[in-house]
Amino acid sequence: MKRVSADFARVSLVAGDNFCRIAEVKAYGREENLRLAVQAYETALGFFRLEKFPRQWARAKVSLATAYGMLSEVRDKEENLGKAVGSYGEALKVRTLVGFPVDYAMTQTNLGNAYLRLSEVRGTEGNLGKAIGAYGEALKVYTLSDFPVEYAATQNNLGVAYLGLSEVRDKEENLGKAIVACGESFKVYSLAGFPVDYAMTQTNLGNAYARLSEVRDKEANLGKAIVACGEALKVYTLTAFPVQYAATQTNLGNAYVGLSVLGDKEENLGKAIVAYGEALKVHSLDAFPVDYATTQSNLGVAYLGLSDVRDKEANLAKATGAYGEALKVRTLDAFPVDYAATQNNLGNAHAGLAEVRDKEENLGKAIVAYGEALKVHTLAAFPVDYAMTENNLGNAYLGLSEVRDKEANLGKAIGAYGEALKVYTLSAFPVQYAMTQNNLGTAYRGLAEVREKEENLGKAIAAHGEALKVYTLSAFPVRYAMTENNLGNAYRGLAEVRDKEENLGKTVGAYGEALKVYTLAAFPVDYAMTENNLGNAYRGLAEVRDKEENLGKAIGAYGEALKVYTLAAFPVQYAGTQTNLGNAYRGLSGVRDKEENLGKAIGAYGEALKVYTLAAYPEGYAGVNFNLGIALLSLAEAASSAEAKADASHRAQAALEESRRAFEQSGSIEWLSRVDELLKGLAAAGAEERPTDSPADPQGETGPPP
Amino acid sequence: MAAGSYTPNVIEQRIRDPWLWFAVAIYVVAVGWSLALLANPAQWLNHAQTRQADVVDTALVLAGAALLYIFPFVLATLKRLRPSYMAKWFIRRDEYRPLDELMRRSINDGMMTLLSGTLGRLAERAQARLEESAGAEGVAEELAGVFLSVGRHACQRGSPDAIEAVMNNLTSLVEYCNEPPRLWRGAADEFNDAAKELYGYAGEWMVKEEP
Numbered sequence: 001m002k003r004v005s006a007d008f009a010r011v012s013l014v015a016g017d018n019f020c021r022i023a024e025v026k027a028y029g030r031e032e033n034l035r036l037a038v039q040a041y042e043t044a045l046g047f048f049r050l051e052k053f054p055r056q057w058a059r060a061k062v063s064l065a066t067a068y069g070m071l072s073e074v075r076d077k078e079e080n081l082g083k084a085v086g087s088y089g090e091a092l093k094v095r096t097l098v099g100f101p102v103d104y105a106m107t108q109t110n111l112g113n114a115y116l117r118l119s120e121v122r123g124t125e126g127n128l129g130k131a132i133g134a135y136g137e138a139l140k141v142y143t144l145s146d147f148p149v150e151y152a153a154t155q156n157n158l159g160v161a162y163l164g165l166s167e168v169r170d171k172e173e174n175l176g177k178a179i180v181a182c183g184e185s186f187k188v189y190s191l192a193g194f195p196v197d198y199a200m201t202q203t204n205l206g207n208a209y210a211r212l213s214e215v216r217d218k219e220a221n222l223g224k225a226i227v228a229c230g231e232a233l234k235v236y237t238l239t240a241f242p243v244q245y246a247a248t249q250t251n252l253g254n255a256y257v258g259l260s261v262l263g264d265k266e267e268n269l270g271k272a273i274v275a276y277g278e279a280l281k282v283h284s285l286d287a288f289p290v291d292y293a294t295t296q297s298n299l300g301v302a303y304l305g306l307s308d309v310r311d312k313e314a315n316l317a318k319a320t321g322a323y324g325e326a327l328k329v330r331t332l333d334a335f336p337v338d339y340a341a342t343q344n345n346l347g348n349a350h351a352g353l354a355e356v357r358d359k360e361e362n363l364g365k366a367i368v369a370y371g372e373a374l375k376v377h378t379l380a381a382f383p384v385d386y387a388m389t390e391n392n393l394g395n396a397y398l399g400l401s402e403v404r405d406k407e408a409n410l411g412k413a414i415g416a417y418g419e420a421l422k423v424y425t426l427s428a429f430p431v432q433y434a435m436t437q438n439n440l441g442t443a444y445r446g447l448a449e450v451r452e453k454e455e456n457l458g459k460a461i462a463a464h465g466e467a468l469k470v471y472t473l474s475a476f477p478v479r480y481a482m483t484e485n486n487l488g489n490a491y492r493g494l495a496e497v498r499d500k501e502e503n504l505g506k507t508v509g510a511y512g513e514a515l516k517v518y519t520l521a522a523f524p525v526d527y528a529m530t531e532n533n534l535g536n537a538y539r540g541l542a543e544v545r546d547k548e549e550n551l552g553k554a555i556g557a558y559g560e561a562l563k564v565y566t567l568a569a570f571p572v573q574y575a576g577t578q579t580n581l582g583n584a585y586r587g588l589s590g591v592r593d594k595e596e597n598l599g600k601a602i603g604a605y606g607e608a609l610k611v612y613t614l615a616a617y618p619e620g621y622a623g624v625n626f627n628l629g630i631a632l633l634s635l636a637e638a639a640s641s642a643e644a645k646a647d648a649s650h651r652a653q654a655a656l657e658e659s660r661r662a663f664e665q666s667g668s669i670e671w672l673s674r675v676d677e678l679l680k681g682l683a684a685a686g687a688e689e690r691p692t693d694s695p696a697d698p699q700g701e702t703g704p705p706p
Numbered sequence: 707m708a709a710g711s712y713t714p715n716v717i718e719q720r721i722r723d724p725w726l727w728f729a730v731a732i733y734v735v736a737v738g739w740s741l742a743l744l745a746n747p748a749q750w751l752n753h754a755q756t757r758q759a760d761v762v763d764t765a766l767v768l769a770g771a772a773l774l775y776i777f778p779f780v781l782a783t784l785k786r787l788r789p790s791y792m793a794k795w796f797i798r799r800d801e802y803r804p805l806d807e808l809m810r811r812s813i814n815d816g817m818m819t820l821l822s823g824t825l826g827r828l829a830e831r832a833q834a835r836l837e838e839s840a841g842a843e844g845v846a847e848e849l850a851g852v853f854l855s856v857g858r859h860a861c862q863r864g865s866p867d868a869i870e871a872v873m874n875n876l877t878s879l880v881e882y883c884n885e886p887p888r889l890w891r892g893a894a895d896e897f898n899d900a901a902k903e904l905y906g907y908a909g910e911w912m913v914k915e916e917p
Binding site: 003004005007008010011012014015018019021022025026028029033036040 | 864866869870873874876877880881884885891894895898901902905908909912913914
């Protein structure tokens, strides 16, 4: 049996310390050095027994714990940190508060650090609680007056522990404590005296404020987080502390992104982009691939947000570029979860880009990206992400249906929304449920345009109805209005195939609900759109009951729409609404004040033709001229004097010929034959009014999916 | 320093010290010239000559100067004979064999201050040589060998203080080699391996078998 001598025990302690020192600076062979250190300390403990050499025993135990702590950074984190905690705990049998207060405080600090790290792998709440307890014990000795530096360091550690604890319980309370602890550190850690520690604590403080902003006083706390990052950056310069500089710039960027949600979106996102750009000076693809990918992903988010307020196309292109860079590192094999998240974001960027250019191509790319994300975001493994991506996929197919393969793509969109609704249930995810149901309703409305109109509109109405279970007027007024508008559109379509009066009545009711929110002052554009739709509904209703009253209401509604849809601001909508107004007046002329109302109809068509030129809008030009021709024919019929009659007939002929020319150009055979019929009748000097459709009759826009 | 410090290698190095011999030569010439003038050897050759006053004066001045010089010379010579001075001299000239012997003698005689100082200076010299050679592994291997040799002797003599001194210096050199922007991996490995070997050697020599 081998006996360890006192000398060798002493040499072993020294060797252990030296191996730890080497492991601290030398990355390669680190594990071997730490294993040798552990072995050396255990050898020393073979001689330094608790009974005979309590102080040396405690010293060896603390050293052993330190070695285990370092070893945990290389291998078997949980196991080695457990051993470290055990060794520190044993050392405290000797290093008591009364007997060895300074050693006690130092060991408690180390114990706290070990618990803090252990909390990262298991028992987060419990271990963070123990870490806080240990730091508290250390602070019984490390007072501000007697040990200012140790006091500041321990307070900083305490802040970190509270920061971690805030993620699992009592967020606000613990973040408050973290901020207080950082504040205590600053009593010692000044910029001039302890620049590095000052910067480190400012970083922690910034993190605490950033997280606190998630629960209260978002703007104020994010502002404080930004200030803290700025203070840290006074020390963490690019040349002196590149890694910390990059990390702090990333935090700064994140804070600005958070702030952009509250206001000054453009300015704040611009600052965030600058900060991420600074971080990328350090986080290069070669040197820090993972950080590079994270920063590029963040940059993508910032560009995506900025595209909402400025240079949509350019910023979305930059966003797709940034996500593409992130995907160089975040591959499916290496980082499946990040890969899926980034692919989902890339899909969103392409979907946004599709709104401004190359719709078909970009939506195709978005669909591919969502498909990639769904390789990871499976229903079983990531149900919430699965639902989110399926919803996005549905939106992409919905958009694609507007440019090609309408039926097939709407079918796919409906399928995707259906998948999303497997997770987004009314009880579990009410808001997402409502959003997806609203989108589903929109898809069914589109599908109704190509097949099984009645059935699909019924499904659309049911889906919008489901959405309205959540989107109530009091809880989600804007979404309520949007869904009511969509519901009104669906009822209006249904009225074309069955129960016209009943469904148009519901249409009017739905638009009326939407207008409770879409007021002229608050949402002028939505107000105008809904008023125009309401006018159309009244015009339809006029065909089945109370013609005069309903046409009067339609005219009133169009008049409201035109308060917003001015020639200068919204020329296309102005022309469409003027056309509708003209049709309404023409209809009213059949009931009362024929000449006067026909005059107003002609005036309205004239306004529409200011926008609908043959070159720019041939179909609108043709349709309005056709309607104008009919109105003039009616006017000729009603004219009392031969001169007026001849003038009206002459103008009708001119309008109809313009219409014919435009229909000929656009190849509308059906309408062409109708124009010819009217022209023949005119030639026979007998103008006859026929019921007309309005080709340029803008439908209510569907609100964008939230 | 004990007489035992003068090992054959140390003496050999002292004998080859040109400065020492230069100083001795000056002294001998000065004393010899003074004596020659005082003794007036010409008279022994039967060429009688009258002593002139100026010759006597010159001889007296030179003799006085030689006598005066003897004290600083003795002091300087004694200083140069101090082991720490010799150690510095050996380190400066990269004479590791006599240095090794000198350090071994220090361990034997329990002169830990001398040993620590010498090891520290050797580590400084190692840093300078590594700097010149941009962390050449060969240089590191040679220097690690010197430390290890002394460390082994310390183990054999059962001197924990000496082992600690050697190990601390080896660790410092590992730290130095890994300090950015150096990152001399090969050199750091040499010193690291030496530290490991030293601890292993200590275990062999210092752990006793119990019946």
